Amino acid sequence: xxxxxQLLLLLLPLAGQIYISLRVWQLLPDLLLLRLTAVVLMxxxxxxxxxxxxxxxxxxxxxxxxxxxxxxxxxxILLLYLILLFAVIDLALALHLLPRAWVKGSVMGSVAIGAxxxxxxxxxxxxxxxxxxxxxxxxxxxxxxxxxxxxxxxxLHLGYHNRRSDLHRWLELIKAERPDAILxxxxxxxxxxxxxxxxxxxxxxxxxxxxxxxxxxxxDYYAGTEADKAFCRRAGITMLQDNVAYLGDVAIVGxxxxxNRRRRxxxxxxxxxxxxxxxxxxxxxxxxxxxxxxxxxDFELAGHTHHGQVxxxxxxxxxxxxxxxxxxxKGRTHYYISSGIGIWGGxxxxxxxxxxxxxxxx
Numbered sequence: 001x002x003x004x005x006q007l008l009l010l011l012l013p014l015a016g017q018i019y020i021s022l023r024v025w026q027l028l029p030d031l032l033l034l035r036l037t038a039v040v041l042m043x044x045x046x047x048x049x050x051x052x053x054x055x056x057x058x059x060x061x062x063x064x065x066x067x068x069x070x071x072x073x074x075x076x077i078l079l080l081y082l083i084l085l086f087a088v089i090d091l092a093l094a095l096h097l098l099p100r101a102w103v104k105g106s107v108m109g110s111v112a113i114g115a116x117x118x119x120x121x122x123x124x125x126x127x128x129x130x131x132x133x134x135x136x137x138x139x140x141x142x143x144x145x146x147x148x149x150x151x152x153x154x155x156l157h158l159g160y161h162n163r164r165s166d167l168h169r170w171l172e173l174i175k176a177e178r179p180d181a182i183l184x185x186x187x188x189x190x191x192x193x194x195x196x197x198x199x200x201x202x203x204x205x206x207x208x209x210x211x212x213x214x215x216x217x218x219x220d221y222y223a224g225t226e227a228d229k230a231f232c233r234r235a236g237i238t239m240l241q242d243n244v245a246y247l248g249d250v251a252i253v254g255x256x257x258x259x260n261r262r263r264r265x266x267x268x269x270x271x272x273x274x275x276x277x278x279x280x281x282x283x284x285x286x287x288x289x290x291x292x293x294x295x296x297x298d299f300e301l302a303g304h305t306h307h308g309q310v311x312x313x314x315x316x317x318x319x320x321x322x323x324x325x326x327x328x329x330k331g332r333t334h335y336y337i338s339s340g341i342g343i344w345g346g347x348x349x350x351x352x353x354x355x356x357x358x359x360x361x362x
Contacts, residue, residue: 154303
């Protein structure tokens, strides 16, 4: 990313922060201490986001680091909704649809907006915590000798916010499915392995007694691929990085993430593959989906998009990707792009869902 884009990515949220600070100052009752407290707390939350995105968290105890991460990343999402809300209010004021007295030094306006935000983000958190079960049936055309149940997921983002306790709950759901194997389509780790190692999260996978196959995602690269792969070895996870593994009558093709610009082509990865098997490909980022169809893949699993995570960002991912979420078919190749079981940043889902996929290959 060049300097101009980096500067733009800094200036846009900064402009949003200034806009919201001014509008909240005007909205709150005319009490200097109250207004100053609100603006200072918002500024601290905004600054905490940059701390959370730096390497400073790894030099902190896990408790304060977790708090800093969750406050900073949650504030960015809250800031987005405050910008949208006040933009609508300003439009209503310009059209004389709303009296200015309701949003200037207004107790009623302050309480109403506060209650709206508390209600929305309480729902968003509870919605994130509820994991949706998505069921798929895949027809092998007689290539499997018995039905095979696979639980598929992506984007766990284990780290300071998705902790071992979260992972335990997710894997309990998956274990109850009694699957033959688990497939993880990238971003197992968020941005650093420190909290994952401190909490010995690998033990949660080891105790499953179920084969687990995974591929790398862009966040796994941010965390460091060698450390990531070492964690997978301790966890008993088979990491596929431009290679193929076999599970009975199923061939599992694991692509390296496109963060590695020197990754092998799908054609090269699949050279010599047993074509009598049902072929599943995992590729973290859902780009160039036509390559799977061109190379005879039966089913492709991807993640990465989170389907935008919160509305209206799902509109953005829908515009960027050919398929940002859900099922699709090209030729005889079926695809599923998952919105992920975990999440990046604040634990909120609005207009999207956290999910795991239960696929039966028949």
